[in-house]
Amino acid sequence: MKKLLLLLSMVMVFSLNAMTLPITGSVYDETGNPLPGVTIVEKGTTNGAQTDKSGKYSIQVNDTNSTLVFSFVGFQTEEIRVGKKQQINVILYADVQQLQEVVLQDASSSSLRKRLNATGAVSRAAGPSYMVGESNPFHNTESYDAIEENIFxxxxxxxxxxxxxxxxxxxxxxxxxxxxxxxxxxxxxxxxxxxxxxxxxxxxxxxxxxxxxxxxxxxxxxxxxxxxxxxxxxxxxxxAMEQLPPSNIVFLLDVSGSMNAPNKLPLLISSLKMLTNELRPQDQVAIVVYAGAAGLVLPPTDGANKSAIIEALENLEAGGSTAGGAGIKLAYKVAKEHFVEGGNNRVILATDGDFNIGASSNGEMQRLIEEKREEGVFLTVLGFGMGNYKDSKMETLADKGNGNYAYIDNILEAKKVLVTEFGGTLFTxxxxxxxxxxxxxxxxxxxxxxxxxxxxxxxxxxxxxxxxxxxxxxxxxxxxxxxxxxxxxxxxxTKEVDDLKYQSQTITGxxxxxxxxxxxxxxxxxxxxxxxxxxxxxxxxxxxxxxxxxxxxxxxxxxxxxxxxxxxxxxxxxxxxxxxxxxxxxxxxxxxxxxxxxxxxxxxx
Incomplete structure (x- = not known):
């Protein structure tokens, strides 16, 4: 009898341990807007979920001692113990220190207090606080071509x-x-x-x-x-997918020191992994990277071997200066050597646009890209990051390369560009x-x-x-x-001008x-x-x-x-x-x- 009771007790304990608790909730930013695409992971496990387009999530956890970790590119990570809660709503705060924004040195001035109230974007972490727009110690060098608005x-x-x-x-x-x-x-x-x-x-x-x-x-x-x-x-x-020609794609990836931020290289890798999952066996991908020097880290690999492509992406690390010119030359060389007649031959450049060593002038790169365009190799540009983002340079490169230009600010945008609009992005x-x-x-x-x-x-x-x-x-x-x-x-x-002396102003039709x-x-x-x-x-x-x-x-x-x-x-x-x-x-x-x-x-x- 005692043995039977002991056995029943053990079964009950095992059953209780095996039970899981359902947790639901929503994730918002500090302005009260729902955040889609936030990753929720039960700490110490591989158990995870993601918020939907309305910022809502649902996850099963092991027990009340579990801790949920909420993370999203550009925001501070939050850890919350489950306890007796069945619904956990979370506010994530912008981590501008993490995103290499600039230091707020004097929050006592009225102008800065006004901006602080407007943005709500100051890091809560220990140490100096950071806010968009200040110039020290990280200089904001983003550049945009001036736009002179069209007139009547x-x-x-x-x-x-x-x-x-x-x-x-x-x-x-x-x-x-x-x-x-x-x-x-x-x-x-x-x-x-x-x-x-x-x-x-x-x-x-x-x-x-x-x-x-x-x-x-x-x-x-x-x-x-x-x-x-x-x-x-x-x-x-x-x-239709079966009508699309085979692709010869070279990923040209910036892995320089300027890409060492969560919304740059990590987001880039996640984005290209999604694109890799869209490839077909007849497609092939090579990976060229550039930092202090340019190099081929993955030779042309067919789309059926997705694991090799993803492994090469996951092994990338950021560091060094930016040899953008050398990288582009190598990428075009690889694309040309494996050119597919009648196919989609394309270089996909992913960068924050900070070309500062080698063939860095817009004019020199433009001439190279125009030459390769005429040879049938097109260029698509994907932009990442902030602070040193070079919009003007990247737009020029895409325009001259017979390709398009997208800015990837989060994983949902990557899905839109590289999955939902896959054909439009890559097939002309x-x-x-x-x-x-x-x-x-x-x-x-x-x-x-x-x-x-x-x-x-x-x-x-x-x-x-x-x-x-x-x-x-x-x-x-x-x-x-x-x-x-x-x-x-x-x-x-509209402004009037004097009548012309030597030609008629008569309008017919x-x-x-x-x-x-x-x-x-x-x-x-x-x-x-x-x-x-x-x-x-x-x-x-x-x-x-x-x-x-x-x-x-x-x-x-x-x-x-x-x-x-x-x-x-x-x-x-x-x-x-x-x-x-x-x-x-x-x-x-x-x-x-x-x-x-x-x-x-x-x-x-």
Missing amino acids: HKSADKPLSTFSIDVDAASYSNMRRFLHMGQLPPKDAVRIEEMINYFHYDYDGPKDDKPFAIHTAKTKAPWNEDHLLVKIGIQGKKL IAKDVKIQVEFNPNVVQAYRLIGYENRKLNDEDFNDDKKDAGELGSGHTVTALYEIIPVGVKSNF DTDELLTVKFRYKEPDENTSQLIEQPLANDSLFDEDENLNWAATVASFGMVLRDSEFKGNLTFSKILTMAHQSAGVDEFGYRAEFIKLVNIANRIQ
């Missing part, structure tokens, strides 16, 4: 508007990074066309053998009801895509292109097949907006068309462009177009962030109302996140 042009004087398409979206995620740190982004970091094109739009795909379909619509400009807003949308043909379906719009001066008094300031072309470039332009990837959408002042509307944005859109593009392996034309009717009808409404909302946000002279009566509060009304279908939660970003901007303005 009178259609009678300048009837043509010509630009290269842009599918980059780096400006949006970079802007998000600034807002999450509690400050508005620099004006020159806000490229409105990249903000607009961060989002997916529900355009119909091409119904013929063309690589894209064109969509136009018009409505009233939300910031000025006397003006029109015209949308030009392009939907690229989406290729049309190159040198240019748009030229001719405005009818009978009905259009003046117009301005919203954004695309660094993509403008001379009118004669449109027919010049030697002039480089943008690329379109599989399934990508591109959207451009024009603000139009109709004939008869009084405006302070009908009023049936508002404008005509012309497109030129080349097949990826062709050097001769093809032309498509599509007019937009001039009528009193306004389109009930959800795509246009959302694009107008995002453009409005960019205009206020840039403090545009054309923003009219726009405010962050008005944009919030517009966003709620136009959000529409939001499969991946990107539009809901946009609304949260507008809320943050409204609080810290």
